[in-house]
């Protein structure tokens with residue numbers, strides 16, 4: 172090895188010497204001619220091959236997956252040999268993950284072939300004078316002897332990417348991405364999404380839901396996540412759409428968190444009212460990564476799908492006040508932000524998602540009014556599985572009682588079961604009543620509070636029914 176470096180060093184030194192003489196004494200034409208061939212001659216003597224893997228390719232829209240995989244591979248394989256490392260927070264904020272620092276060089280060996288990895292960057296100023304306008308283009312450079320060309324390009328690189336991807340899945344800190352409303356996308360920012368660490372504690376186990384329904388959903392999700400080959404075989408993109416519908420407080424948002432926790436996916440919370448137009452929607456889509464859930468909450472409020480929403484809302488009863496308020500505020504937001512996303516834009520978004528992006532993705536819509544949605548939006552193939560989340564059943568209550576009070580059975584359960592059959596209550600209301608309000612609140616106190624809420628609900632329902640009956644009688648008499 173030493174000998175080889177000495178020979179190479181003296182060859183380069185001779186070239187430098189000859190080049191210095193030529194630059195000083197030769198005319199321009201000779202210099203150009205020499206320059207042209209120096210490159211080739213150097214290539215002939217220099218026995219090493221270099222491969223660069225850049226963080227952003229071409230349009231800079233999307234971080235290169237190859238770069239991310241190499242980064243992860245080197246974070247494990249270089250941390251023993253590199254001398255300068257950087258540390259970042261790992262999964263669940265519980266440990267630090269080490270990776271190679273900039274300009275650090277490490278060696279790796281694969282079936283007897285020795286390779287060198289260097290992490291580097293070029294800083295290129297852009298036209299604007301702002302501080303942020305400098306663009307850093309980071310890359311990894313792999314160097315190896317040309318005699319290993321075959322094994323490196325055909326086997327080693329594949330091994331690095333495969334192992335890197337596995338490490339990423341194991342180590343990754345899951346994220347909740349949002350596209351904040353009214354946020355201007357500055358040119359220096361490489362992404363339109365902002366993110367925070369996703370640490371929602373909801374699981375299917377803690378959800379108040381019929382056990383059979385729960386099992387069905389879990390099986391559906393797990394089957395989807397393991398069906399890469401199946402989807403490839405039948406020629407279908409590896410995507411699945413879920414429509415969650417039901418009254419407020421029945422666990423739609425909670426279920427999305429439980430889905431993400433079950434599959435270990437990231438969540439992209441897409442706020443449609445903040446999206447300027449269909450083009451921006453498409454850009455947002457391109458930036459989403461695989462193993463993620465793209466969520467559009469309250470789809471009926473985010474988009475003027477039918478043009479009839481206002482009329483229907485006006486007709487609704489007092490009970491629907493909460494829903495109407497939510498809808499009105501969304502509408503205001505939409506008008507303020509002047510979003511021009513259309514139904515066809517959204518349909519293209521979903522179909523585009525289905526075809527344009529590799530890797531598994533779920534898309535989830537939630538709504539309080541399933542009947543208002545355009546059939547085109549929720550047909551199978553776009554929204555493959557429709558899940559209704561409804562008022563709390565007694566079985567659902569038992570799950571919540573176990574979670575909140577750690578009781579599986581209690582003499583007061585019979586009264587609760589009877590009342591739950593007579594009146595409707597959302598899981599959110601049950602949960603609120605089961606929550607101890609002071610340190611002295613015991614199981615009986617919380618269960619009594621729930622019984623009281625159920626009785627009040629029952630009374631209110633009876634009163635409403637009586638009022639309706641009265642109204643009908645008055646109307647009939649007037650006729």
Ligand SMILES: Nc1ncnc2c1ncn2[C@@H]1O[C@H](COP(=O)(O)OP(=O)(O)OP(=O)(O)O)[C@@H](O)[C@H]1O
Nearest residue numbers: 377378379418419420421422423424425598599602
């Ligand atoms: N099925 C459920 N199981 C367990 N907890 C639930 C369930 N449904 C609701 N909750 C509780 O109620 C709260 C509100 O629920 P969530 O936000 O999921 O309702 P939602 O259906 O998304 O309502 P909205 O239509 O208003 O968005 C949650 O924080 C959770 O604690």
Ligand SMILES: [Mg+2]
Nearest residue numbers: 423424425468
């Ligand atoms: Mg919700």
